[in-house]
Amino acid sequence: MSTATRRPAPDSPMAKLGGPAKWFDDRIGLAGLAKKQIRKVFPDHWSFMLGEIALWSFVILLITGVFLSLWFKPSMSEIDYNGTYAQLRGIKMSEAYASTLDISFDVRGGLLLRQMHHWAANIFLAGMTIHMLRIFFTGAFRKPREINWLIGLGMLMLGIIEGFAGYSLPDDLLSGTGLRIADGLIRSIPVVGTYLEFFIFGGQFPGDDFIPRLYIVHVLLIPGLLLALISAHMLILVYQKHTHWAGPGRTNRNVVGYPMLPIYAAKSGGFFFIVFGITALMGALMQINPIWMYGPYDPSQVTAGSQPDWYMGWLEGALRIMPNWETHVAGFTISWNVFIPGLAVMGFLFTLLALYPFVERWITGDQREHHVLDRPRNQPTRLGFGVAGITGYGLLWAAGGNDILATHLHLSLEAITWFMRFAIFIGPVVAFIIARRWAIALQRHDRESVMHGYETGVIVRSPEGAYSEIHSPISSERAYILTAHERRPKHSLVSREDVSGVRARKQGKERLRSRLSDFWFGDEIPKPTVSELEAAHEHTHEESPVVGDGHHVGIETGGQTGGDPFELDESTT
Amino acid sequence: MRFLSTRRRHPLAGLVVVLFALVVVGGLYSAFRPASADESTTDTQLISQGRRLFVVSCATCHGENGQGVLEKEGGEFGPPLIGVGAAAVDFQVGTGRMPLALPGTQAEARKPIFTPQETAALAEYVASLGPGPAIPSKDMYDATNATPDEVAMGGQFFRTNCTACHNFAAQGGALPHGRHAPDLTNVPAKYVYEALLTGPQQMPKFSDAVLKPQEKRYIIAYIHSMATMPGYGGSRLGFLGPVTEGLWGWLFGIGALILAAVWIGNQGVRAGKKRR
Numbered sequence: 133m134s135t136a137t138r139r140p141a142p143d144s145p146m147a148k149l150g151g152p153a154k155w156f157d158d159r160i161g162l163a164g165l166a167k168k169q170i171r172k173v174f175p176d177h178w179s180f181m182l183g184e185i186a187l188w189s190f191v192i193l194l195i196t197g198v199f200l201s202l203w204f205k206p207s208m209s210e211i212d213y214n215g216t217y218a219q220l221r222g223i224k225m226s227e228a229y230a231s232t233l234d235i236s237f238d239v240r241g242g243l244l245l246r247q248m249h250h251w252a253a254n255i256f257l258a259g260m261t262i263h264m265l266r267i268f269f270t271g272a273f274r275k276p277r278e279i280n281w282l283i284g285l286g287m288l289m290l291g292i293i294e295g296f297a298g299y300s301l302p303d304d305l306l307s308g309t310g311l312r313i314a315d316g317l318i319r320s321i322p323v324v325g326t327y328l329e330f331f332i333f334g335g336q337f338p339g340d341d342f343i344p345r346l347y348i349v350h351v352l353l354i355p356g357l358l359l360a361l362i363s364a365h366m367l368i369l370v371y372q373k374h375t376h377w378a379g380p381g382r383t384n385r386n387v388v389g390y391p392m393l394p395i396y397a398a399k400s401g402g403f404f405f406i407v408f409g410i411t412a413l414m415g416a417l418m419q420i421n422p423i424w425m426y427g428p429y430d431p432s433q434v435t436a437g438s439q440p441d442w443y444m445g446w447l448e449g450a451l452r453i454m455p456n457w458e459t460h461v462a463g464f465t466i467s468w469n470v471f472i473p474g475l476a477v478m479g480f481l482f483t484l485l486a487l488y489p490f491v492e493r494w495i496t497g498d499q500r501e502h503h504v505l506d507r508p509r510n511q512p513t514r515l516g517f518g519v520a521g522i523t524g525y526g527l528l529w530a531a532g533g534n535d536i537l538a539t540h541l542h543l544s545l546e547a548i549t550w551f552m553r554f555a556i557f558i559g560p561v562v563a564f565i566i567a568r569r570w571a572i573a574l575q576r577h578d579r580e581s582v583m584h585g586y587e588t589g590v591i592v593r594s595p596e597g598a599y600s601e602i603h604s605p606i607s608s609e610r611a612y613i614l615t616a617h618e619r620r621p622k623h624s625l626v627s628r629e630d631v632s633g634v635r636a637r638k639q640g641k642e643r644l645r646s647r648l649s650d651f652w653f654g655d656e657i658p659k660p661t662v663s664e665l666e667a668a669h670e671h672t673h674e675e676s677p678v679v680g681d682g683h684h685v686g687i688e689t690g691g692q693t694g695g696d697p698f699e700l701d702e703s704t705t
Numbered sequence: 706m707r708f709l710s711t712r713r714r715h716p717l718a719g720l721v722v723v724l725f726a727l728v729v730v731g732g733l734y735s736a737f738r739p740a741s742a743d744e745s746t747t748d749t750q751l752i753s754q755g756r757r758l759f760v761v762s763c764a765t766c767h768g769e770n771g772q773g774v775l776e777k778e779g780g781e782f783g784p785p786l787i788g789v790g791a792a793a794v795d796f797q798v799g800t801g802r803m804p805l806a807l808p809g810t811q812a813e814a815r816k817p818i819f820t821p822q823e824t825a826a827l828a829e830y831v832a833s834l835g836p837g838p839a840i841p842s843k844d845m846y847d848a849t850n851a852t853p854d855e856v857a858m859g860g861q862f863f864r865t866n867c868t869a870c871h872n873f874a875a876q877g878g879a880l881p882h883g884r885h886a887p888d889l890t891n892v893p894a895k896y897v898y899e900a901l902l903t904g905p906q907q908m909p910k911f912s913d914a915v916l917k918p919q920e921k922r923y924i925i926a927y928i929h930s931m932a933t934m935p936g937y938g939g940s941r942l943g944f945l946g947p948v949t950e951g952l953w954g955w956l957f958g959i960g961a962l963i964l965a966a967v968w969i970g971n972q973g974v975r976a977g978k979k980r981r
Contacts, residue, residue: 178963178970185962218853219860219930236937243938254954255962262959305864305873306946399969406965414958417939420950424937425873427864435868435946436878436886442951533948535879544810544883 174396175376175389179266181403185259188407189252190362196249197351203239205231206301206347208340217424225303225428228343232302232423248415253295255411257443260288264485268518271506272375273489275499280368285485287361290354292443297350299421299441303343306421308429309438312337313451313474320470338431375505378616380609384503439533449531450477453552477528481521488517495648496620509574510617513652516568520560527556568655575657578614581606583660583668605669615659748829755830758823762804771834789903790837791828796899798824800892810883811906838902845918846898851926859927862920866911874944875928880907890932894925 157163174180207227213220215230216237235242264284267273273281296314300307315337319325334341373387382388390396414420426435440448450473457468492514493499508515530537531552538545585603593599606614660668712718760769766783768774773785786793797803798819802812819827828840851859864873870886872878877888884907889897901921904910911921942949 176970178967181966181970182963185959185966219856219927219934222854222857223861247938251954251958254951255958258955258959259962262963305868399972403965403969406969407962410958410961410965414953415938418950418953418957419936419938419941421947422874422938422941422944425931425944427860427873430864433864433868435864435873436870437872437876437946437948439947441947442954445948445951536945536948538879538883539877539885542883545879545881547883 169370170391170393172370172392173387173389174374174392175382175387176399177377179270180374181400182259182266183263184400184403185407186256186263187259187362188404189256189259189411190358191404192252192408192411193249193256194355196245196252197355199245200235200242200249201351203231203235203242204228204301204347206344208303208338208343220424220427223428226343228301228303229423229428232304236424244412244415247418247420248411250299250420251414251418252411253298254420254442255407257288257291257295260284260291261443264288265518265522268488269506269508269511269515270375271502271511271514274502275493276372276501277368277375278489280365280372281489282486283361283365283368285482287358287365289482290358290361294350294354294358295441295443297346297354300346301343301350302421302423303429304421304423305426305429305433305435306423306438307426308338308431309434310440310444311342312431313440313448316470317474320467320474322466322471338429373503375503378504378507378613380612382504384501387503437535439536442529445532446525446528447474447478447532449528449534449552450474452534453528453531453549453556455553481525484521495645495652497645497649504616506617509571509578512568512571512575512656515571516564519567520564523563524556524560527552527559531556572655572657579657579660582611582614583665584671617659619658620653620656748833751826751829752833754823755826755828755833758819758827759830762818763827766805771831786831786834788835788837789831791832791840792838792899793903793905794828794831795824795840796896796903796905798827800896802905811885814887838899841895841898841902841918843895846894846922846925848894848922848926848929851923851929855923856926856930858920859923859925859930862916862924863927866916867924870908872944873946874931874941876944889928892928894929897925897928898922 205227209227210224211227211230213223213225213230213233215221215233217233220233232246235246237243267281267284296310300311300314315329315333318329318332321328329337332342332345333339334345374389376382376388379388390399427433439445451470454469454473457472459466459468506514508518531548534545534548534552537543537548585605588602588604590602591599592602605611759767759771763771763786766774767786768783771786774782776782794803797812799817799821801815801817804818805812806815817824831837832839848855848859863875867875867889870878870880871889872886875889878886880886886907892900898921900908901911901916901924902913916924942953
């Protein structure tokens with residue numbers, strides 16, 4: 133577009149910005165780059181904003197964290213408390229705990245910001261988690277986005293460590309109990325565990341060095357890493373362009389949505405204020421981590437209801453249901469009872485998540501790029517694995533709160549433990565089967581909708597006296613969405629014998645892959661073919677403009693659809 | 706006087722004199738009778754009343770003389786009560802835990818069956834079986850005038866001895882085999898003191914050698930101070946620790962944010978434009 137049409141009138145306030153803007157552009161020269169990037173198109177869907185929950189709560193964490201760092205004293209030297217909170221006055225405690233009490237009771241607005249910081253941390257990790265689930269279920273991790281998937285996983289892990297470091301800093305009774313568990317986990321590592329403990333704590337637990345060290349990890353090291361990874365995550369996102377849902381005019385080679393400026397910037401910026409508002413509301417109305425109730429850390433004390441924050445809860449649950457297995461070798465004890473639930477389970481889940489995109493790609497043999505998302509139901513096996521994972525995670529989560537379950541549901545702790553010991557293996561399998569069959573049933577429903585339309589709820593009586601319900605064809609846009617996924621050819625086992633009858637090597641691996649592929653796509657409901665569709669529509673005597681591979685014409689690709697102006701980013705990736 | 710002296714030999718004179726004497730004696734008796742003569746005055750009367758109640762309501766499990774009842778396998782059907790003292794009875798019966806509503810994992814507090822007077826009689830009877838801790842007097846457990854220093858010290862004792870089972874805010878917690886440590890926030894000071902002294906059910910006994918009487922009072926003062934503390938920083942979410950925080954973070958925090966995301970995602974380009 134020509135610059136003449138975009139230039140504001142000389143008397144408008146925008147014109148006054150021209151001078152300084154030109155001054156900057158003459159020196160930095162970003163206008164050329166910005167011109168392209170501010171028209172960058174982002175597709176619009178609520179599920180694409182889940183990652184923003186994490187992003188914006190991270191921003192809130194930075195803002196509130198800077199405030200807290202002005203008053204927090206990361207020191208384990210012992211002092212007598214003399215602040216406002218009467219119930220602890222005169223009690224000996226670490227400076228870290230005393231300064232957290234001061235933030236809570238003596239610094240103006242301190243408690244609000246401390247609580248906002250903590251709520252934002254809970255929301256940050258929850259936001260990352262649901263964002264990851266969205267990516268998983270819609271297949272947004274597929275080529276070319278595997279790197280961003282791994283970066284995201286790295287951020288999730290760092291976020292968990294960062295959160296743990298954060299709530300361990302105040303040196304209250306609960307955080308000390310948590311640190312003691314972490315200390316136990318480190319020690320349970322065979323051979324090097326005790327050396328690592330001395331290295332990390334600067335001697336035996338708890339020592340005097342740990343809080344200052346943890347403080348640097350919490351305010352400098354991990355936030356720095358997170359910022360770097362967030363930047364990489366976002367830059368790759370912008371470079372690769374956002375995925376979008378299937379729909380008329382939306383293909384693997386374009387992005388349909390709104391431009392960055394002014395629309396998406398406003399939406400996204402507005403969302404920041406909503407996230408901030410809700411966090412502030414929670415910080416103002418709901419107590420979180422009432423450290424003054426826990427008291428200062430004392431290794432001789434512990435409290436009922438000692439739990440970690442929610443993102444460590446599943447590991448706590450694994451610890452709580454683990455049988456007491458130990459091996460004694462040549463005078464040394466290997467604590468499987470701590471090592472397996474504490475470290476092996478975490479390693480297992482994150483390894484599975486990291487390998488998943490590559491395993492799926494190998495099984496399906498799909499080497500293509502994907503920019504159009506899967507509807508979760510069209511990937512029943514993947515959906516099943518996801519739901520199984522959620523189920524296992526949820527069971528461990530519940531096991532972590534077993535004492536709260538016991539008191540509030542009048543259950544026995546032992547009964548919960550034994551239930552969970554079996555459920556953790558059986559539950560995910562059952563969930564996998566149910567979710568997979570459910571997805572296939574939904575596929576069948578989609579096929580029905582495309583072939584015979586939707587049920588109108590209108591019952592008619594024929595002259596013969598028979599009753600039937602009128603089915604109306606669904607809109608062509610809807611039909612497109614329901615049939616946009618491709619028919620996947622099964623990865624069939626081809627004979628690997630050449631003309632001379634020499635068998636190719638790695639036949640066994642291929643056979644495994646073929647069998648897995650059969651399982652992966654087995655029982656899928658094929659979308660209707662053209663002839664099936666025509667036969668069905670003839671049957672209902674309805675006019676429907678269907679041609680081609682079940683796709684509907686009559687939709688302007690990339691044009692005005694649904695009344696909203698779509699902008700196209702036609703550049704290919 | 707002539708009237709009387711002339712009739713002193715009258716056949717009805719003896720009857721009149723007897724009647725008069727009866728009225729006088731009766732009047733004197735009613736005038737000088739102790740006010741609570743029929744509501745048991747002496748220890749012996751109280752003990753015998755307690756024994757009567759005990760035989761009816763307690764002896765099935767605790768034995769006719771409070772010696773306890775053993776099961777065939779040797780387990781205790783009901784523990785012996787000799788030497789548990791009046792404080793134990795006052796706690797168990799006064800909080801309604803005894804008589805047991807039904808055998809189960811744990812005796813629960815409920816509306817007391819016996820009146821305070823009957824409870825006192827039972828306590829007196831059980832105390833007569835053997836020496837044990839007596840019911841504390843009000844000045845021992847009353848912590849309403851505790852100084853801030855005493856409250857702070859009570860907090861230290863509370864965190865050292867009580868939080869492991871009763872939770873950091875005295876909300877109660879789970880114990881093995883379906884048992885639980887009860888919520889202490891609304892328990893009257895006397896019963897907290899008696900529980901410390903006698904160690905009911907799973908609770909350890911904190912004798913006066915372990916926790917001095919005034920230290921018990923400090924603990925009571927600290928529990929009381931928590932119950933009356935303002936909710937710093939908003940709703941306490943049940944004072945149950947991070948489990949409820951996580952629940953609210955997900956249900957309210959993430960829930961509200963997803964609703965907001967759906968709202969933003971469904972908005973068109975122009976504000977106020979009607980969606981079709």
